[in-house]
Amino acid sequence: MQASWDDFRFVKVVADRQGLTGAAEALGIDHSTAFRRLGAIEKALGVPLFERHRGGYTATAAGQAMLAVATRMEADVDGFSREVVGRSDVMVGELRITAPTSFAGTFLMPILADFSRRHPAVRLELILAEETLNLSRRDADVALRASRGPDETLVGRRLTGVGWALYGAAGQTFGRLGDERWVGLGESVAGGLFARFLARRVSPDRIALSLNGVAGLREAVAAGIGIGPLPCIEGDADARLRRLGDVEPELHTDLWLLTHQDLRRSARVRAFMDHVAAAMLPLRPLFEGRGGIT
The missing domain is CATH 3.40.190.10 (Periplasmic binding protein-like II)
Incomplete structure (x- = not known):
């Protein structure tokens, strides 16, 4: 039997989530459906892909081989997606932005509102998260990130210090x-x-x-x-x-506006980064805490 691309993806999600419960949640299916699907894949291949333990699922030798292929496939798909978006020179389409949860209530929404008025054909998706999302996997296209030094695989600009x-x-x-x-x-x-x-x-x-x-x-x-x-x-x-x-x-830390190097030439990514950088200039004293003690 030749496994389908979806089978590889499913097995990788099971491995990443260390079991069927997390995999089912990630894929939006119920546990019994996930159980039957994994069983069908293992039966068709004729080998077990995971060892079941109380603490979760561990990939067997066959499972590890399948995961290696799935990881390469995922990287290739993500790379293709970044390349396509990176070549886009039109201000149309989706732009995914990630930022810390607290930013939504302080300064970010007015900046997004102004950008949306200027570029109504760009659909914004804001992912508020304390954890660092993976821009290589295109979990987001642009990240506002407080950091003392961003990942060297990313490109962008330092917006301000954060006091x-x-x-x-x-x-x-x-x-x-x-x-x-x-x-x-x-x-x-x-x-x-x-x-x-x-x-x-x-x-x-x-x-x-x-x-x-x-x-x-x-x-x-x-x-x-x-x-x-x-x-x-x-x-x-x-x-x-x-x-x-x-x-x-x-x-003290710094606030960075970052994207993956494959996306830096995308028209909507460039426009958004330029817009945020300009909007941040008058806010720098507030971020740096120059107001003093009250």
């Missing part, structure tokens, strides 16, 4: 900050950068809440759960918050 400072709820008074209750981002965020920042300033028993995203962190500070570090673009603009100190140099 961070400590904030508390506006209606509260604060004494020695080390004696206050704190909130912060956990070990899983930015390689533990923010967790280490807190550890150097406050004992563990003073940390009231740890989160995995900036949007939730801002709400926690505003609710009075504790003081904590926030990007100045968000903290200074929120009337519920009060800045408690100068910009913290060790938390």
